[in-house]
Amino acid sequence: MTTVPKLEMRHISKTFPGVRALEDISLSAYAGETLCLLGDNGAGKSTLIKTMSGVHTPSSGEILIDGEVVRFDGPHAARTAGLSTVHQYGGTVPLMSVARNFFLGAEPKKGVVPFRRFDERTANTIAVRELQAMGIRRVTDGRQLAGTLSGGERQALSIARAMHFGAQVLILDEPTSALGVKESSETLKLIMRAKDRGVAVVFITHNAQHALAVGDRFVVLIQGRVAASFTRGEKTKSELLNLMAGGEEFEDMEEEIEAMRRAKEVARHA
Amino acid sequence: MERPAASPSSDERPRRRASGDRVRTAVLRPEFGVLLAAVVLYVFFAAVAGGKGFLTQDATAGWLGSAAEIGIVALGASCLLIAGEFDLSIGSMVGAGSAVMGIGVGHYGLSIWVCVAIAALLAIAVGLTNAFLTLRTGLPSFIVTLAMMLAVVGASLGMGRLLTGTTNLTVPSDGVAHVVFGGSFGALSSTVFWWFGLGALIAWMLRRTVFGNWTYAVGGDIDAATTNGVPVARVKASLFVLSSLCATLVGVLQTVQFSSGDATRGADFVFSAVAAAVIGGVLLSGGYGTVTGIMIGGLTYGIVNIGVFYTGWSTDWTSLFLGALVLLAVLANDYFRKLALAAGKK
Incomplete structure (x- = not known):
């Protein structure tokens, strides 16, 4: 380390x-x-x-x-x-393919200047390979629309993309x-x-x-x-939760809620 | 819709694609709906008006010509729609293109080529102004280009009257310029060739180039495009210019073809081109649309436009037809898009 x-x-x-x-x-x-x-x-x-x-x-x-x-x-x-x-x-852009999303803004190109174009084949191959490496095995074709991925898979796409670009x-x-x-x-x-x-x-x-x-x-x-x-x-988890909520304040709040509940009980019986 | 789930162990899947798969892929293409509509409408008019001349060469050239004019304007406007912006000034740019030709060629006797160049420069200026106002003010392009439409109509009429005393001038043409902009090949006008040429070019741009990728991304999710480093403003500005150029080109083509420059021309295009785009599957909210769809949308519009005329019914009905068609198209597009998005889901 x-x-x-x-x-x-x-x-x-x-x-x-x-x-x-x-x-x-x-x-x-x-x-x-x-x-x-x-x-x-x-x-x-x-x-x-x-x-x-x-x-x-x-x-x-x-x-x-x-x-x-x-x-x-x-x-x-x-x-x-x-x-x-x-x-x-x-x-990610849902109506665009996985590969087009993967390379958005950093597209691989091929061909000479007036005919310079997006190298879709390379993009598809790399995008699928990188997604597979992140454990997303369900995507086997880079042309699949990103909108067909689950929320987790879309995160994977973004993470794989970030890692691919160093x-x-x-x-x-x-x-x-x-x-x-x-x-x-x-x-x-x-x-x-x-x-x-x-x-x-x-x-x-x-x-x-x-x-x-x-x-x-x-x-x-x-x-x-x-x-x-x-x-x-x-x-521990509960220590962490208490920390996040501000420690004592969290206990204070519990007491306050308890007090409210008790007041309600009293009101109902009255 | 019931779909077989993709086999979890994909290596076991045979490489050969079943023909059923291919049919399903074709049906899932969003253009399928509009193609179906075009064929049904053609068959309908062939049956009703076939005996009255709908199937003749002239009628065919007629609906192709009508489709081409709407189609060229729709191609430019659609690219901008895909990028998430509206251009209502397209109709007025058809008139402005015609006015430039009328004033330049008809009144001052300039060459057609020079005037085409002037019209193109004007289109670029208007497109850039639309882009600048939309991007700088953050106002919806719908409003900005509505204002531009009114301004351009006024300026075209005003300039025509001021410089020539009229808004309608005779535009003579001959030689290569006449063939290129107003010629006809057999019964087909040169407009049809312009349409196919531009269609091929724009299809290549959208599907094959990096700029095309950016166009879809900007309209599909502008935040994703921005964070990934897509030059959003440059993409939109280029497409505002393209939209303006396509509309102006139709003004030029019509002028040379009919030998008359008329600033009042083209007001309808703002409706027909957007309708053709929508019929062709372009999403008004941006991010989706294909040239194949847009071109078939134009064809459909042309078939109805000319078809109703040949039936002998009052052409008043044309609009009713088209309205119903647009509505059906929007519903069908929505349905096909959902199918396409559901296709990969488990």
């Missing part, structure tokens, strides 16, 4: 006019490992991803890749540096939150395959169970700060 993290964020803060969205965030993602970023809605997960992937520039702090300080002046720069973000719905850090933004139970487990398997191939995976989720299933390192965000940072096996 390398000791230098593939991607490291040091004391990152991000301020928007009037709002401090991120405060002093430090985290590391290692090649061949999964870093889970957990947090409730509004905890600052999406601001953090956007800062990581070059959409926002941090107000202070440093981002390092392979130990070198980098500055991204846009998502394209981040992508060139090997950071690839896959969003919730996979970013992603070294794979940022998965809530990949399981729109999926059913079975498809979620497919996606979790994809995460395992991606890290087996030496990619540093950053897995953003608010599902503690999904995180614990595949994570090696965990960072819990609350109100733009790192509330906890630990490695696999250090916390």
